[in-house]
Amino acid sequence: xxxxxxxxxxxxxxxxxxxxxxxxxxxxxxxxxxxxxxxxxxxxxxxxxxxxxxxxxxxxxxxxxxxxxxxxxxxxxxxxxxxxxxxxxxxxxxxxxxxxxxxxxxxxxxxxxxxxxxxxxxxxxxxxxxxxxxxxxxxxxxxxxxxxxxxxxxxxxxxxxx
Amino acid sequence: xxxxxxxxxxxxxxxxxxxxxxxxxxxxxxxxxxxxxxxxxxxxxxxxxxxxxxxxxxxxxxxxxxxxxxxxxxxxxxxxxxxxxxxxxxxxxxxxxxxxxxxxxxxxxxxxxxxxxxxxxxxxxxxxxxxxxxxxxxxxxxxxxxxxxxxxxxxxxxxxxxxxxxxxxxxxxxxxxxxxxxxxxxxxxxxxxxxxxxxxxxxxxxxxxxxxxxxxxx
Amino acid sequence: xxxxxxxxxxxxxxxxxxxxxxxxxxxxxxxxxxxxxxxxxxxxxxxxxxxxxxxxxxxxxxxxxxxxxxxxxxxxxxxxxxxxxxxxxxxxxxxxxxxxxxxxxxxxxxxxxxxxxxxxxxxxxxxxxxxxxxxxxx
Numbered sequence: 001x002x003x004x005x006x007x008x009x010x011x012x013x014x015x016x017x018x019x020x021x022x023x024x025x026x027x028x029x030x031x032x033x034x035x036x037x038x039x040x041x042x043x044x045x046x047x048x049x050x051x052x053x054x055x056x057x058x059x060x061x062x063x064x065x066x067x068x069x070x071x072x073x074x075x076x077x078x079x080x081x082x083x084x085x086x087x088x089x090x091x092x093x094x095x096x097x098x099x100x101x102x103x104x105x106x107x108x109x110x111x112x113x114x115x116x117x118x119x120x121x122x123x124x125x126x127x128x129x130x131x132x133x134x135x136x137x138x139x140x141x142x143x144x145x146x147x148x149x150x151x152x153x154x155x156x157x158x159x160x161x162x
Numbered sequence: 163x164x165x166x167x168x169x170x171x172x173x174x175x176x177x178x179x180x181x182x183x184x185x186x187x188x189x190x191x192x193x194x195x196x197x198x199x200x201x202x203x204x205x206x207x208x209x210x211x212x213x214x215x216x217x218x219x220x221x222x223x224x225x226x227x228x229x230x231x232x233x234x235x236x237x238x239x240x241x242x243x244x245x246x247x248x249x250x251x252x253x254x255x256x257x258x259x260x261x262x263x264x265x266x267x268x269x270x271x272x273x274x275x276x277x278x279x280x281x282x283x284x285x286x287x288x289x290x291x292x293x294x295x296x297x298x299x300x301x302x303x304x305x306x307x308x309x310x311x312x313x314x315x316x317x318x319x320x321x322x323x324x325x326x327x328x329x330x331x332x333x334x335x336x337x338x339x340x341x342x343x344x345x346x347x348x349x350x351x352x353x354x355x356x357x358x359x360x361x362x363x364x365x366x367x368x369x370x371x372x373x374x375x376x377x378x379x380x
Numbered sequence: 381x382x383x384x385x386x387x388x389x390x391x392x393x394x395x396x397x398x399x400x401x402x403x404x405x406x407x408x409x410x411x412x413x414x415x416x417x418x419x420x421x422x423x424x425x426x427x428x429x430x431x432x433x434x435x436x437x438x439x440x441x442x443x444x445x446x447x448x449x450x451x452x453x454x455x456x457x458x459x460x461x462x463x464x465x466x467x468x469x470x471x472x473x474x475x476x477x478x479x480x481x482x483x484x485x486x487x488x489x490x491x492x493x494x495x496x497x498x499x500x501x502x503x504x505x506x507x508x509x510x511x512x513x514x515x516x517x518x
Contacts, residue, residue, distance in 0.1 A: 025403065035407055040483070040513055051423075051516060059404040064396040071392050080388020103446050146381060225487065227440055228458060253458030259491075291501040293468060356469055374461070376468050376500075 006140045009133050014069040016130065017085055021065030023112035024058070034112050035059055041109025045099050064088070072137075079141045086134040093127040096120065184217055184269050185209045185238070191278040198256060198285055199366065207246040207263075207277045211238040221266040222246065228253060229261040229279070248279055258282050286315040286365060287373060295378040296351045304347035307375050309361065311340050318364040322375075326357035329377045346377050355379035419493055421506045423514050426478050434475040436467075438492040439482055439512065449480065449515055455492055468500075477505045483513030 027034040039051075039058040048054050064084065071081035092110070099106055100120040108118045187209045196203055211217050216239050222231040232247045250261050263277040287309060294305040311317040316339035324331045324346075334343045348355060359375040416422070426433050435452035437444045444454045455467045471477075477496060481489035486507055493505045508514060 033403075033407060035403070043516075044513055046516065049516060051514065056404075059407065060396065060400040063400040063403070064393065067396040067399075068392050071395070077388050077392060079385055080390070080392050083385050083389045084392050105443070105446070142381070145384065149381070251458075253456075254460035254462075255457045255491075256495075260487075289499075291499065292464075293500040293502070295468075295473070297473065358465055374465070376465060378468055378471075380471070380473050 006137065009137050009140075010072055013085055013130075013133055013137060014072045017065045017069035017088075020111050021062040021069065024062035024065070024109075027112060034062075037112065038062070038109060041107060044104065044106040044109075045095055046102075046104065047095060047098065061088075079138075079145050082134065082138045082141045086131070086138050089127060089131040089134045093124065093131055096123055096127055100124070184211065184213045184272050185219075185265075185267065185275070186212045187275060187277070190275060191280070193280045193282075195282045195284055196252070198252060198254075198283055199371075200252065200283075202249060202251045203281060205248045205250070205279050207248060208243060209238075209245065210243045211240055213269075214240055216240065218268040219265060220268055221264075223264040223266075224248070225260075225262040225264075228255075229263070231263040231277075246277060248277065250279060250281060252283055256283050256285050284312070286312050287317045287319075287363060287371070288312070289361070289373055289375060292374070293376045293378070294346050295376075295380055296348060297380055298351055298354065300351050302348045302351050304345045307344040307346070309342040309344060309373075315365065316340065320362045320364055320370075322359055322361050324357045324359045324377070326355060326377075328355050329357035329359075329379070331357075331359045331375070331377070344375060346375070348377075348379055351379050353379065416509055417490075417507075419490065419505070419507050420509045421478065422509050423516070426506075426508060429476060432475055433478050434472060436477050436479040436492065436496075438479050438486075438489040443482070443512075449512075452480075455479075455496075456488065457491055457495070460495070464500075471502075477502065478508050479505065480508040480515070481511045483511040486511045 024034050024038045026032075027037065035055075035058050038061075039055045042048065042054040042058055043051060048057070065088065068081045068084040068088070071077040072085070074081070096108065096118070099118070106118055108123055110123075187207060190207065192205050192207070194203060194205070216237055218237045219233060220236075222233065224231050229248060229250045232249070234244065238244050246263060246265065248261070248263055250259075259281050261279045261281070263279070265275045265277060267274075290308050290310075292307075294307060296302065296305075309319055318339050319333060319335075319342045322331045322333045322344050328349045329346060330349075332345045332347075334345065335341075336343055344359065344361065346357075346359065355378065357377040359377055361373040361375060363371050363373065365371060435449040437448045437452040437454050438456050439448075440456065440458065441454060444452075448454075453467050453470050455463050477493075479489040479493045479496075480486070481492075486509075489507045489511060493507050496502050496505045
């Protein structure tokens with residue numbers, strides 16, 4: 001796998017999650033916190049049992065997106081951060097698919113407040129692409145960490161079958 | 163049909179003066195009176211771009227699924243005029259209704275403008291109450307419904323017919339063309355009953371309206 | 381390796397928790413519960429009333445047919461004349477009516493509640509604060 005490809009994927013994923021996170025934290029158009037709107041967006045999926053839970057998730061999830069996006073560039077955290085974005089993408093895809101399945105007419109809430117109702121096929125394709133990019137990066141990170149671990153053990157203790 | 167003329171149009175000079183450059187609306191608040199027979203109405207909200215730069219209308223959002231807003235085009239050059247056409251379909255609405263359309267432009271500094279359409283859907287005959295009901299086992303006393311024509315319009319009630327013989331209705335004229343009383347009395351209240359009582363009028367002449375009084379034994 | 385993934389993941393999650401706590405605390409300061417408008421009740425209150433509540437769906441027929449609160453009756457102003465008869469047949473005088481619409485200011489629900497009170501003279505009609513968006517699917 002080309003290093004350049006991985007670098008581009010990493011940059012793109014970081015940008016997507018950073019933007020998505022920030023827009024769910026602060027509504028720049030209207031100049032106030034975007035949390036209430038995002039809470040409503042989460043509630044409209046009708047997946048969480050209590051409204052309070054939606055509010056907590058609305059506060060926490062955007063920050064997780066932002067922190068994970070930044071951590072993608074930190075060598076010692078990149079593997080965990082990739083796992084985080086991979087997990088989030090999977091959850092988003094599942095939420096959107098289930099909303100489609102249940103015939104809900106909702107706004108995605110992916111990038112803060114949206115006026116348009118969700119166009120499910122496009123959205124699911126977008127989430128699938130996101131999931132694919134995350135998986136790609138995860139495999140790359142896994143290999144990199146494995147190689148690093150091997151080389152460090154190799155240098156620390158003599159190989160048994162030398 | 164009737165009441166076609168807007169009762170009064172308030173040109174909201176205040177709001178026109180307060181919005182700096184950009185779009186200036188001639189009448190962002192419009193009031194009308196209609197009857198249910200009109201079924202729908204259209205209001206024209208005209209505006210002019212008084213600024214030095216073109217303005218693009220990004221979004222029109224109406225407060226109700228019953229109201230649609232339409233534009234001929236989106237971008238307006240300096241000095242150019244245009245209009246938002248708001249169409250309000252009444253359905254079975256009556257009374258005073260306020261429908262708004264929020265207009266957002268590409269001018270980030272400008273607050274979104276709220277176009278305000280207020281329509282009084284005025285029924286020439288009011289029926290109070292539109293429901294008479296008894297609980298099972300209640301005394302089977304008569305209950306009355308007042309039919310009142312508005313002062314502007316004479317409405318004659320020609321007949322009342324109940325769909326259920328166990329809930330018969332009787333019409334009395336208090337003042338012809340203005341005030342009638344319908345009295346409904348169940349045969350007994352031993353079992354659940356349901357009746358729709360049709361009130362036939364002579365208004366409007368070309369297709370007289372029938373109103374419904376609901377009667378129930380629950 | 382797997383332990384490493386989880387260790388890093390946990391670290392990322394905890395890092396996100398810190399600003400979230402700050403932001404949450406800040407939001408709680410001003411995000412007091414919105415006051416109820418006249419005739420509105422919260423979902424929690426309707427829940428307490430339990431079976432004594434008759435839900436009334438003031439949204440459009442299309443939305444009602446797609447999904448609605450269990451046992452809710454459809455009654456909107458678009459089709460009032462044809463809906464009110466069946467509504468009254470199903471109506472139970474011992475239950476409290478709670479009307480809901482899509483969400484937001486719920487003008488449609490308030491109008492329907494008002495008309496139930498004024499035209500039909502049925503008392504004890506409430507509007508669900510937040511409408512369908514506040515409903516939690518149970």
